[in-house]
Amino acid sequence: xxxxxxxxxxxxQPGRSLRLSCAASGFIFGSYDMHWVRQAPxxxxxxxxxxxxxxxxKNYGDSVKGRFTISRDNSKSTLYLQMNSLRAEDTAxxxxxxxxxxxxxxxxxYWGQGTLVTVSS
Amino acid sequence: EIVLTQSPGTLSLSPGxxxxxxxxxxxxxxxxxxxxxxxxxxxxxRLLVYGTSSRATGIPDRFSGSGSGTDFTLTISRLxxxxxxxxxxxxxxxxxxxxxxxxxVDIK
Numbered sequence: 635x636x637x638x639x640x641x642x643x644x645x646x647q648p649g650r651s652l653r654l655s656c657a658a659s660g661f662i663f664g665s666y667d668m669h670w671v672r673q674a675p676x677x678x679x680x681x682x683x684x685x686x687x688x689x690x691x692k693n694y695g696d697s698v699k700g701r702f703t704i705s706r707d708n709s710k711s712t713l714y715l716q717m718n719s720l721r722a723e724d725t726a727x728x729x730x731x732x733x734x735x736x737x738x739x740x741x742x743x744y745w746g747q748g749t750l751v752t753v754s755s
Numbered sequence: 756e757i758v759l760t761q762s763p764g765t766l767s768l769s770p771g772x773x774x775x776x777x778x779x780x781x782x783x784x785x786x787x788x789x790x791x792x793x794x795x796x797x798x799x800x801r802l803l804v805y806g807t808s809s810r811a812t813g814i815p816d817r818f819s820g821s822g823s824g825t826d827f828t829l830t831i832s833r834l835x836x837x838x839x840x841x842x843x844x845x846x847x848x849x850x851x852x853x854x855x856x857x858x859x860v861d862i863k
Contacts, residue, residue: 669852671800679792679800679843679854693850696756729799733847739806740847741790745799 636660636744638730643749646720654749656713656730664708667733669742670715672726683715684733720753757782757846761855767863774831776858778844783824788848791820791829795840804829834860
């Protein structure tokens with residue numbers, strides 16, 4: 635069965651860095667585009683970044699552009715999010731998600747349970 | 756950036772009633788690229804509908820999606836107790852792939 639397990643979250647001071655990982659299993663990781671989505675406490679969903687199945691194309695939300703970098707290692711079935719220059723407003727639960735694509739449409743069909751990042755001094 | 760505005764913010768209904776949730780886009784979105792998710796407290800989002808009207812695997816047929824251009828709707832024909840949750844629309848047409856702010860469906 636498809637599983638996505640995020641790790642790497644924790645408490646970090648403003649201005650510092652953190653790297654999140656998402657270990658995938660149960661499907662051919664290298665065949666799917668992948669996303670990071672976050673949710674601040676008590677707030678709605680915010681799309682963070684996406685990466686093509688081969689890693690050749692990456693897109694970012696405006697609030698993280700230039701500070702966050704999405705990457706993947708298809709040989710390890712793992713997705714990453716390198717977060718630099720962290721701010722208090724980056725505090726959130728970070729989900730990784732798999733993108734399903736068909737002739738009918740696209741969407742994220744599998745999600746991990748998230749890893750919590752808290753940015754605080 | 757495409758802004759998605761969901762309405763109402765909260766919908767208070769009773770089990771068995773019909774729920775109609777709206778998602779309005781600031782620019783036209785291809786019908787292939789509009790999805791709906793359900794999220795319950797403490798859980799990850801669950802995909803309900805993709806491509807405006809295609810139900811995801813295992814989603815009951817009381818959930819249906821419709822719309823085109825800038826106006827999209829998620830309808831729950833008869834609310835079951837497990838349907839009380841927060842619902843989000845998302846567009847995949849252009850980057851950033853924005854979400855709406857959510858509609859909470861709670862028990863009246």
